[in-house]
Structure formats: C-alpha cells, structure tokens
Amino acid sequence: MSESTAAPLVPTTSIPTPQTRDGNASLRVARGLREAIVAGEYPPGSRLRQEEIAERFGASRVPVREALKVLEADGLITLVANAGAWVSQLTLAECEEVYQTRERVEPLLLRLAAGSITDETLDELDSLAEAMVATDDVEEFLRLDRAFHLAMYAGARTLVLSDLVERLWNSTQPYRRAYTLMIDAHSQRIVHDEHHMLVTALREADVDSAERILEGHIRRTRRRLAAHPQLFADTTTDRPTTPRQTTPRQKGPSWPSQ
Amino acid sequence: MSESTAAPLVPTTSIPTPQTRDGNASLRVARGLREAIVAGEYPPGSRLRQEEIAERFGASRVPVREALKVLEADGLITLVANAGAWVSQLTLAECEEVYQTRERVEPLLLRLAAGSITDETLDELDSLAEAMVATDDVEEFLRLDRAFHLAMYAGARTLVLSDLVERLWNSTQPYRRAYTLMIDAHSQRIVHDEHHMLVTALREADVDSAERILEGHIRRTRRRLAAHPQLFADTTTDRPTTPRQTTPRQKGPSWPSQ
DNA sequence: AATCTTGTGATTGGATGCAATCCCGTCTAC
DNA sequence: GTAGACGGGATTGCATCCAATCACAAGATT
Numbered sequence: 001m002s003e004s005t006a007a008p009l010v011p012t013t014s015i016p017t018p019q020t021r022d023g024n025a026s027l028r029v030a031r032g033l034r035e036a037i038v039a040g041e042y043p044p045g046s047r048l049r050q051e052e053i054a055e056r057f058g059a060s061r062v063p064v065r066e067a068l069k070v071l072e073a074d075g076l077i078t079l080v081a082n083a084g085a086w087v088s089q090l091t092l093a094e095c096e097e098v099y100q101t102r103e104r105v106e107p108l109l110l111r112l113a114a115g116s117i118t119d120e121t122l123d124e125l126d127s128l129a130e131a132m133v134a135t136d137d138v139e140e141f142l143r144l145d146r147a148f149h150l151a152m153y154a155g156a157r158t159l160v161l162s163d164l165v166e167r168l169w170n171s172t173q174p175y176r177r178a179y180t181l182m183i184d185a186h187s188q189r190i191v192h193d194e195h196h197m198l199v200t201a202l203r204e205a206d207v208d209s210a211e212r213i214l215e216g217h218i219r220r221t222r223r224r225l226a227a228h229p230q231l232f233a234d235t236t237t238d239r240p241t242t243p244r245q246t247t248p249r250q251k252g253p254s255w256p257s258q
Numbered sequence: 259m260s261e262s263t264a265a266p267l268v269p270t271t272s273i274p275t276p277q278t279r280d281g282n283a284s285l286r287v288a289r290g291l292r293e294a295i296v297a298g299e300y301p302p303g304s305r306l307r308q309e310e311i312a313e314r315f316g317a318s319r320v321p322v323r324e325a326l327k328v329l330e331a332d333g334l335i336t337l338v339a340n341a342g343a344w345v346s347q348l349t350l351a352e353c354e355e356v357y358q359t360r361e362r363v364e365p366l367l368l369r370l371a372a373g374s375i376t377d378e379t380l381d382e383l384d385s386l387a388e389a390m391v392a393t394d395d396v397e398e399f400l401r402l403d404r405a406f407h408l409a410m411y412a413g414a415r416t417l418v419l420s421d422l423v424e425r426l427w428n429s430t431q432p433y434r435r436a437y438t439l440m441i442d443a444h445s446q447r448i449v450h451d452e453h454h455m456l457v458t459a460l461r462e463a464d465v466d467s468a469e470r471i472l473e474g475h476i477r478r479t480r481r482r483l484a485a486h487p488q489l490f491a492d493t494t495t496d497r498p499t500t501p502r503q504t505t506p507r508q509k510g511p512s513w514p515s516q
Numbered sequence: 517a518a519t520c521t522t523g524t525g526a527t528t529g530g531a532t533g534c535a536a537t538c539c540c541g542t543c544t545a546c
Numbered sequence: 547g548t549a550g551a552c553g554g555g556a557t558t559g560c561a562t563c564c565a566a567t568c569a570c571a572a573g574a575t576t
Contacts, residue, residue: 016462024339024340025559025560025562026327027339049527049528050527050528051527057563059560060560060561060562062559062560062562063552063559063560064562065528065529066324066327069328069331070322070327070328072328073327073328074331075418080565080568081282081285081528081529082527082529082568083527083528083567084527084568093418096420097416097418097419098418100370101419101422104363104366105363107362108358108359108362112355112358125441157351159355160333160354160429161353161358161359162353162423163301164359171418180432218503226432230391231543244444274521281530282529283529283530284529307555307556307557307558308558317530318531318532319531319558320529320530320531320532321530323558323559339537339557339558339559340536340538340557341538341557341558342538342539342557342558343539363537459572
C-alpha cells in the first residue's frame with residue numbers, strides 16, 4: 001500500500017482515528033462484547049483473549065480490560081488474576097439461585113411498571129406472545145421471550161431494579177438457550193398460557209394476580225431447568241475430566257467472589 | 259543469547275517490587291476505595307480524582323480506572339465520560355427502590371441461610387442486637403447493624419445473592435448513616451424489638467415468620483427514611499441551586515444507566 | 517517408565533506519555 | 547446586574563512499552 005508518499009514512516013493504516021469517536025471506547029467494547037456473549041457467540045467456558053477482543057473492536061487492550069471488569073461485575077465472565085478471562089459457567093445451583101432471585105425481584109418490577117402500562121403495550125405483549133407460538137427458530141423464540149418480559153417492565157421508572165433484572169437475564173441466557181433447544185410442545189404450550197394469563201391480569205389491572213402469575217412462571221421455568229442438570233457445569237468433579245484444551249472448564253470459581 | 263551476564267546493569271531501585279505483590283493492584287484499589295466510600299470518608303457527591311486515588315493506593319491510573327469501573331457497577335460511584343467520577347447521590351425514589359428490592363431479596367437469602375444457622379450464630383446475633391442498644395456511637399451502631407444482618411446470611415452457600423445483598427447495603431449506607439444521626443429513642447426500640455423477634459423466629463426454625471419479620475423490618479426502615487426527604491438529592495431542581503463547587507450535584511444520572 | 521525440573525513462548529498487569537476534552541475563573545456585551 | 551463567550555489549566559481517555567507471571571513441552575533423574 002501507499003507508495004504515493006515518499007516517506008514510508010508513519011504507517012498509520014490510512015485513517016488516523018478510524019473509530020476513536022463515539023465518545024468512549026471501553027463502553028463500546030463492553031456493550032459489544034456483552035451482546036456477543038448473550039447472543040451465544042462465545043459459549044460458557046470460552047477463553048477471552050484481550051488482544052483478540054481489542055482487535056475486533058478496534059481498540060487497545062486498556063479499554064478492553066476496563067470492559068472485562070464491567071462484564072465481570074455483570075456476572076457474564078470470570079476473571080482470574082494473571083491467567084485470563086472466561087465466559088462464566090454456572091452450576092445448576094448457581095443458576096437456580098439466579099432464578100430464585102428473579103422470582104422475587106421481577107414481580108416487584110412488574111408492580112412498579114404496572115401503573116404505566118398502556119393499551120398499546122398490552123396489544124404489543126399479545127402479539128409477542130403469539131409470535132412465540134408461531135416461530136420454531138430458537139434464537140427468534142429467545143428474542144421474543146426477552147422482548148415480552150422487558151416490554152412489561154418498560155414503563156417502570158426505575159434504574160437500579162431494571163438494571164438488575166437485565167443482568168439476571170443476561171447471565172442465564174446460555175442456559176435458557178440450551179434448554180429451549182430441547183423443549184417439548186407441551187412445555188411450550190404452558191409458557192404460552194402463562195404469558196396469556198399475565199396479559200389478561202394486566203389488562204384487568206390486577207397487579208396482585210400478575211405478580212403471582214409471574215412468580216409461578218419463573219419458578220416453573222426454574223424447575224424445568226433443574227430437571228436437566230446435564231446442561232450445567234458439574235460441581236462434583238473438581239478436577240475436570242477434560243484436561244483443559246482451549247476452554248479450561250473451571251480455572252477459578254465460576255462466579256467471581258467479589 | 260547474550261553473554262554470561264558480565265554487565266551488572268539492572269538498577270532495580272533497591273526493592274524490586276515494593277507493593278506490586280498482593281496479586282493485583284486494581285483489586286486492592288477497588289476494595290480500599292469501596293471501604294472508604296462506605297465508611298463515609300467520601301460523602302455522596304464527592305469528586306474522585308484518578309491521580310489522587312492512584313497516589314493514595316500506590317498505583318498508577320490504569321488499575322484505578324479499572325477499580326472505578328467495578329465501583330460503578332456496584333452502584334457506588336457515577337462515571338461520566340471525559341468528566342470524571344463522583345460518589346453516587348441517590349434520590350429518595352432511588353433509595354426506596356433499593357429498599358424495596360431488599361425487602362424482596364433479603365428474606366430469600368435468609369431462607370437459604372436458615373438451614374445452616376447454628377446455636378452459636380444465634381447467640382452471636384443476640385449479643386450483636388444487645389450491643390446495638392448499648393452503644394450510642396453512630397458508626398458503631400451502623401457497624402453492628404450491618405454485622406447483624408450479614409451474620410444471619412453468612413451460612414448461605416450462595417455467591418450471586420449474597421453479593422447482590424452486600425451491594426444493596428453498600429449503596430444505601432450513606433443514607434442509613436444520615437438517618438441514624440437523627441434517630442429517636444422510640445424508633446431505636448422498634449429496631450431492637452424486630453431484631454429480637456428475628457432471632458426468636460430463627461431459634462424456633464420458623465423460616466416463614468422470619469422472612470415476614472425481616473421484610474417488615476426493612477419496609478419500616480424504608481418508611482422512616484421516606485419521612486426525611488431532606489436527606490436526599492432533590493429531583494425537582496434539575497439545575498442545582500448549589501452552583502456546583504467541588505461536588506457537582508448531578509453531572510449525569512445519579513445511577514449509571516447501563 | 518513415571519515424576520520432577522527446567523526453559524521458552526505466550527499472555528496478562530501496570531507505568532508512562534500524549535492527544536482530546538472538560539472545568540472554571542475572567543471578561544465582554546446587553 | 548445577569549447572561550454568554552473564552553482561554554488557560556487541569557483532568558480524562560487511550561495507545562504503546564516493559565516487567566511479571568503462567569502454561570506447556572522437552573529433558574533429566576530415580
């Protein structure tokens with residue numbers, strides 16, 4: 001490239017600041033990497049190399065490391081000092097913990113949001129629930145499910161709580177995906193009924209019922225997940241049978257302790 | 259490569275690594291700064307300068323920035339791009355949000371911990387509750403209150419949930435402190451009674467009652483806080499009456515949006 | 517033959533330096 | 547007297563560079 005300039009110094013790869021704009025690089029990396037993990041691009045246990053991520057997002061390793069700290073706090077990845085970063089692997093117990101937390105927290109968020117749910121929102125919820133029945137694409141199903149729940153909560157003028165709920169959703173997304181892949185028609189029908197009952201309760205402005213239905217909905221999902229322990233990291237085997245290839249099954253705790 | 263090391267270069271400034279040890283600096287900074295904020299050393303609204311923190315903890319600005327990211331995720335501080343970091347200021351609404359979340363989440367954690375509470379723990383809880391009545395030092399009171407609750411939860415073999423509860427405690431600590439300063443004898447007596455009832459319920463292994471008592475305990479504290487809105491940042495005045503001296507009241511949202 | 521030791525390559529952690537941006541006191545205009 | 551503009555100084559954001567640590571493979575010893 002580039003003989004036009006006599007001085008071959010200054011490599012600069014043509015553009016001086018290709019994407020330094022956009023305000024702040026670490027935010028961009030955190031957002032993008034979070035999306036990629038939630039989308040399943042990096043499955044649980046994947047090793048995340050700083051330089052690879054840096055190159056992918058057109059940044060240096062410094063903002064990447066800041067983003068990794070954020071994602072660790074999100075519970076999405078696990079950092080081990082001087083060793084590296086891995087996408088978090090949840091044990092069944094940890095996943096149930098997150099779901100039990102959701103059972104308590106999401107009904108509250110729904111209550112806080114219920115007041116400002118409009119008729120248009122209710123119609124939108126109905127069509128989302130319908131679309132979930134119609135599709136048989138797993139990714140589409142997951143997207144619709146997430147959209148359904150977040151649409152219910154959209155009216156809440158909260159920051160802390162909606163943030164928390166989104167984190168809880170993100171950290172369990174891989175397991176919802178794995179489970180959805182093996183879901184049967186019967187369970188799918190139940191999910192649909194529960195969603196429909198939720199919209200009905202909301203339409204009648206019966207917040208107490210809506211809370212209870214939502215709690216039961218999450219609890220049933222948790223129970224169904226618990227019936228498939230093979231989806232999770234095994235707690236019994238401390239020494240991994242797989243001698244750690246590119247993905248050391250458990251380099252540190254699957255969830256950072258602090 | 260090279261010769262047999264005839265050259266005694268290597269300045270090494272006497273001590274090779276004065277405090278590089280200790281594993282990792284950003285963890286040390288995050289821990290120390292969190293303690294300092296929770297201890298009230300930096301009140302809400304304080305500006306946090308990277309270089310000052312770096313010097314305080316004997317590190318450079320890079321690990322400090324990583325620590326700031328972690329504390330932002332904790333909800334303890336608020337980062338604004340290209341502007342700086344401030345200790346988070348909660349509005350009354352945000353503080354109530356956190357308390358409502360605690361009302362739902364802490365009873366669950368108590369339930370999960372209840373199974374492994376020993377008699378010694380119960381005695382310890384009793385003495386902590388007694389000590390709270392005895393003292394009239396605010397900091398001591400806060401420390402004991404925190405110790406009481408965390409001791410109840412100590413037996414829970416959870417990581418996500420206990421982490422979450424600790425974060426919720428930390429982010430509301432300044433307001434508990436401000437409130438405790440103006441607490442009357444009557445309210446203090448109620449707190450003591452609730453703590454005593456909690457221990458009693460736990461001693462009788464009545465988890466359902468314990469959950470309800472704990473929920474009511476937190477709710478009553480929230481109500482008392484709400485009766486003192488002057489403790490919080492004001493939502494009505496968008497332009498701060500105080501023209502921002504060292505502490506710009508609201509540079510961005512008091513809680514990071516993502 | 518199995519285990520311990522040693523050394524090399526790869527990866528992470530942290531310090532320094534520089535460009536971009538913002539804060540804030542001061543000045544100007546109405 | 548109040549609101550807006552402006553420029554110096556301070557502070558943040560990021561890239562590069564170097565040291566420290568770890569993983570892993572080859573060799574030596576019992």
